[in-house]
Amino acid sequence: MSTQSNTAAGIGLMVASTFVLAMQDGVSRHLASEYNVLMIIMIRYWFFAAFVVTIAARAAGGIKRAAHTTQPVLQIGRGVLLAAEVCVGVLAFTYLGLVETLAIFICYPLIVAALSGPVLGEQVGWRRWAAIGVGFIGVMVILRPGFGxxxxxxxxxxxxxVMFAVYALATRFAARSDSTETSFFWTGTVGAIFMTAVGLWAWEPMTARDWFWMGCLCVSGAIGHWLLIKCYEMAEASAVQPFAYFHLVFGSLVGVIVFHEVIAWNVALGAVIVVAAGLFTFWRERQQS
Structure with missing residues (x-):
């Protein structure tokens, strides 16, 4: 395939992954409103770990090759941080709903851009700093401090x-020595071990209907991650990353249609500002690279 065809396919896979992950967010919101968040994420990570181990076992070199790393402390830290971030994010769904949670969460690329200089030593020019500032003005519009x-x-x-941004930076740092397959393997297995340690005590009976939704949650998570893997195999990250903002669009539709959430004017305006600033940072990063 040509580079142009690869990029088009990568964009399609990114949009598809955001749709699947938005559906996953909707199921997470439902289950977390009925059961302990730690139990829900623990079961989800069990399936995720089985998924990454299966992929590793079928790849060349098997599990031994996928698990090999020269920086185990960093990989363990990444896995624990992502699992904790998922718990915090799903908990936010139960308090704020999908629309407001995703509208605030989408500022994470701006946090990555802001921290990439001091953490990774990357150069952040004044244009991207200006975009980061504008993006956080958007976040303030959403939060409306001082009003009520x-x-x-x-x-x-x-x-x-913030947690996801730090995780993303740690992943970039890990990529200097480890392959994507190795980081993916450690993310799933460490997350499952961590969630089992903190989640088993929160176990509670689940209805047959909700076990069905739990199955949907696990399967959608695996499909979403598989689509992302294929997406980054097909195209450069800088070309497809802006389309990750479709997650906000699809997630908001789920919130409005399924959970009857209302999109307040300040949330809509702030989200537009944040997305615009984020798209500009992606564009500047691609121009420089």
Whole structure:
């Protein structure tokens, strides 16, 4: 395939992955409103770990090759951080809903851009710093500090965004020595071990109907990650990453249609500002590379 065809296919896979992951968010919101969040994420990680181990076992070199790393502390830290971030994010769904949570969470690429200089030594020019500043103005529009009582639950998606940004930076750092397959393997297995340690005590009976939704959650997570893997195999990250914002679009539609959430004017305006700033940072990164 030509480079242009690969990029088009990669964009299609990215949009498909955001759709699947938005559906997963909707199922997570439902289950987390009925059961302990730690139990839900623990079961989800069991399936995720089985998925990554299966992929590793079928690849050349098997599990031994996938698990080999010269930086186990970093890989363990990444896995634990992502699992904790997922818990915080799903908890935010139960307090704020999908629309507001995703609108705040989408600022994470701006946090990555802001921290890439001091953490990774990458050069961040004044244009990207200006975009980062504009993006955080968008976040403030969503949060509306000073108007009424500030909702403490808004700290959850903001904290989730910071955690995911740090995880993304740690993943970039790990990529200097380890392959994508190795990082993926450690993410799933370490996350499953961590969630089992903190989630078993929260076990509670689940209805047959919700076990069905739990199965949908696990399968959609595996499909979403598989689509992302294929997406990054087909095209450069800088070309497809802007289309990750479709996650906000699809997630908001699920929130409005399924859970009857309302998109407030400040949330819509702030989200547009954040997305515009994020798209500009992606464009500048691609121009420089």
């Amino acid at each position: 009582v500030f909702e403490l639950a808004a700290i959850l998606p903001l904290g989730s965004a």
